[in-house]
Amino acid sequence: MTLSTESDNALPLDMTIFGGMGDLAMRKLLPALYMAYLHGNLPGSTRIISTGRQDYDRNAYLAHVEAHSRSFIAAENFNDKTWDGFLQLLEYVRLDVQQAPDFGALAAASREGAQRVFYLSTAPSLFTTICEKLASAGLVDKNARVVLEKPLGTDLASAIEINEAVGKHFEESQIYRIDHYLGKETVQNLMVLRFGNSILEPLWRAPNISSVQITVAEEVGVGSRAGFYDGAGAMRDMVQNHLLQLLCIVAMEPPTSLNADAVRDEKLKVLRSLRRFGLADIARDTVRGQYSHGVSGNQEVPGYHEEKNVPPDSKTETFVALRTFIDTWRWSKVPFYLRTGKRMQRRSSKIVIEFTNPPFPLFPDAPGGVANRLVIELQPEEAIKLQLMAKEPGSGMHMQQVALNLDLQSAFQQRRAEAYERLLIDVVRGRLTHFMRRDELEAAWEWADPIIEGWSTLGEKPHAYAAGSWGPAESFALLARDGYHWVE
Structure with missing residues (x-):
């Protein structure tokens, strides 16, 4: 094929x-x-x-x-x-x-x-x-x-320096800033899901959506990358690129076409609309974590400080959770919760769209929590699940949450190329849509830099979490105060 x-x-x-x-x-x-x-x-x-x-x-x-x-x-x-x-x-x-x-x-x-x-x-x-x-x-x-x-720089200044230096010899149309998450089939399918289905697009906004979660959890530790990782941390390594790119695709307005610049123009608008963090926001709405000794995959694994090439007093975060907002009409007052970490309970990347509950509780026996969710699973399996309320069999109107599942593996007979393969083919054929433009990269750093600097100013150590868990308790409290919980 x-x-x-x-x-x-x-x-x-x-x-x-x-x-x-x-x-x-x-x-x-x-x-x-x-x-x-x-x-x-x-x-x-x-x-x-x-x-x-x-x-x-x-x-x-x-x-x-x-x-x-x-x-x-x-x-x-x-x-x-x-x-x-x-x-x-x-x-x-x-x-x-x-x-x-x-x-x-x-x-x-x-x-x-x-x-x-x-x-x-x-x-x-x-x-x-x-x-x-x-x-x-x-x-x-x-x-x-x-x-x-990636990583393209360690902050805005270094990213600009790299872009300027590379731009002396290559035109912007010749530069492919790769983020392998943008090569994943389900991520690319998100564009079709949003803009190719009239059933979803009218609902894809406040007040119909109450919150959005984006999780990229890794089961592995830093391993042989400790020398690099300790100078970067989860914010630079994952949030500033992977998670923000996923957020952009979830939140962007419909592009005028599938032309590379038309798509990237809309992603840039999202990055520029992300609410900036002050010190009080950082203290309230961000959580840093660092894994300690624990059990992963039925094996004891070392804590971050026990990894080779990690300084014993390192304050580098291996986990980040945060709450942010996009200040646009479409997303007014809708919290976006981002989470990533190493040595988590299992490898899992997903986007969770939580819809607003019906305005009137017609069914008093309905279970609590969010009635409708759209769960877009990126890894280890690629699937889309729409969670709905349905009546349980029997007398009465007892309800239970059920899911309409689209298993993308079985829905199509065609082979599903891996992310790097798909993106390398795009490079060979001159397709720039799924690569970051310079202004996108710099806008992402403009948002991330104050958070990293704020952590340094506050001087707090990352919260410890056991390897093989879902991260520090403070990340659960971050959602609980808004009445939500992480969807595992």
């Missing part, structure tokens, strides 16, 4: 992965490119060039791919002949990004007239250097594209 396309790229493709020996390249990028190759979604003349500082020849590099990447391809998708064909696309160039002469070797490996895509799977601090040296080596032309992996 071949995924539908808007247009096929007529140029041969040279995709260069900086950080090509790294964890992301091996676990996500190469398996995604294999799947794109398997299903005929790469140009006929494609080469994938990985760079790294290891002094490997091509055979040693291919052996590394066999050892570290092949296992991340599902068994039902693996085919020896296809895999061998895919390996023929792979090249390796030894390259230290600080050494300008090394870019000469990359230029020698690049084909004249090819569609050049540069995937920067490196620390953001290297983005400027890489782009400058690519330009100096004559590798940036009007057809070139650059993919910037």
